[in-house]
Amino acid sequence: MPPSPSSCLAAHQVDAPSLAHRSAAAASLFVCSNLLRLNRPFILATALSLALGWALPSHAQAPAAAPSAPPVIVATSTEARDNVTLNVIGNGVARQSVTLYPAVAGEVADVSFRTGQKVKAGQVLFRLVDRSQRLAADLAAARVDAAQVLARRYEGTRGTGAVPENVVDEARVALRAAQIELEQAREAVADRVVRAPFDGVLGLPSVEAGDRVTTDTALVTLDDQRVLRLDFEVPEAYLSRVAARQSLTAVNPAYPQRTFEGEITEIDSRVDPTTRNVRVRATLPNSDDLLRSGMSFQVQLQLPGQAYVSVPELALQWGRDGSFVWAVRNGNAVQVAARPVRRTAGRVLIDGDLKAGENVVVEGVQRLRADRPVRVIGNGS
Template structure:
């Protein structure tokens, strides 16, 4: 087909499309007038019902033009909405953790030397004082060695004293040897007494003895546990907290601990120590607390629920229904001077009754919770229950939307 024929057919198709658009679309004549189309051409192509209609005068249109005008008028109406005031919520103001208690001092008593148990001086559950003998090993051989060392020391002492008195009659070498022998005898006696003293097993701390699992006549070594001693006048409770609490927990801060086995009992204590690093596997920080045990109610190994309070971080709190999302993220509609304003938010924490957000919102400001689907930025809104009543925009009426 020749080019001029293609061009002619294309022109006719476009003209037919424009005629159909003008004929069937209400208000198309006004569009033609606004773009500068001559009035004669508009009158020629426009339907009879639209001729003479001017933009912004929907009351003169008939049929579909009148309906379209009514829709345009309703587009500026105030949207009926329900609002809730913004509150202020606090996050990270309370910590609850599960910990394990341990005695403030705990020792497993073992003999320093091997031998046969001759005596056990305590019973299971006895309160033991520091330095008290809790058991003895058979020590006859060590006692004899000590007595021999005492005799040797006595002999060396007398010989040295004699050489001292007879200094002019003996050589200086003999006197020197006598003094050296005296010192050696003194050291031998000290060693014998040490070996003899080690046959007595002494409590290194004061506390309560655990169950004694050995009996007289047992052969024990330096790795045999004779008894366990716990000083439980105070308890240390180790617990782990999320790493976000690391900057706010300090030594000396108060806390409360409740034994899991005794839910109604509350003990007040303080932070004893804070670990110097975060556990990489659990992303938690180890904390040690100290709590009193004046009535001896607590035992090492008990589980505790530890609670701490902090100042926390304050954020605006909004109704969960008010938070919406679009391509830019989450937002809420704030009502200011009767108009809707879009405010971007970042969700910090979700609670059953409120959502804590980071946003430019002040306490008491109102955000839309219902009727959100019809709200547009900058458009007027009417709050449900507002005594001031509706103020229609462009002659329209408030539009209810839930």
């Protein structure tokens, strides 16, 4: 039997204790509305108002709760120096290194050394055929002797009037000219001897006895390799960290298990505008005579840097105003501007208003707001 209009109104005036009861009441209201559509309009309007009031959740009327502090995981910042290990390729050159050429053209008479021989300064290395030059020197020496005899004879008569003064002077000039010719002849003989200009080690000779040579013929190389000069380039950005007497290490492919130690001796006065590098020269002791001029080296330089605050990479964030980190100070999140200096081993060196030992947020940054409290639930350092 369908419900009467009065029973419909009475049923909908009862307070529904739950959402399920309110749903049932709404369904009952649909049936009752069909019954009451012919009755007074205010009855239907009253029933609809009650049904809508029951359908609304009761908690919508409750005041909003205050937001809780977001949980975060922090890490402790530390202090670290911006030290850089620079690896570059260098080229080894003997401290003194020359290629010897003859002073004059001629025929090689003798090669007076063997390859790899250590020689002293002034030691004879090559001789050219010099028979004509020696004969010319002998002739010049004879002329000097004759001029000396004549000059002494005339000098003995000075003041007696036996020989005019102008003849005595001419005899003295002739003696001096003969002496100069003798010096030139001896120099011509010396030019046909090639000597070592300094102590060193000789390379392979390019000529043999009997070869014809000119002043453009390279005879042999001579290297003083007791100390090797090591030339390499350093990027402009690290120029302020490089100084004379700074130590370094070098490795050569011929001796990969051995490290050679040296120090910087010279720094070029200019930066190459194309490569933006500056040339640096160091020295490597070579007391064992293992190194050779022209060798390549893997050079390693330890460049000291300034002290900065180090934080995990996860702590560094980016915003419209640049990079920053979230620091936890007195239980609140504080946004601190931080300029990244260099990344290394999962951490980043930063320059900003952050001190070593302060905690920075590494997880949970999405819900952070400046100067709002946070709840630290772990330390990831």
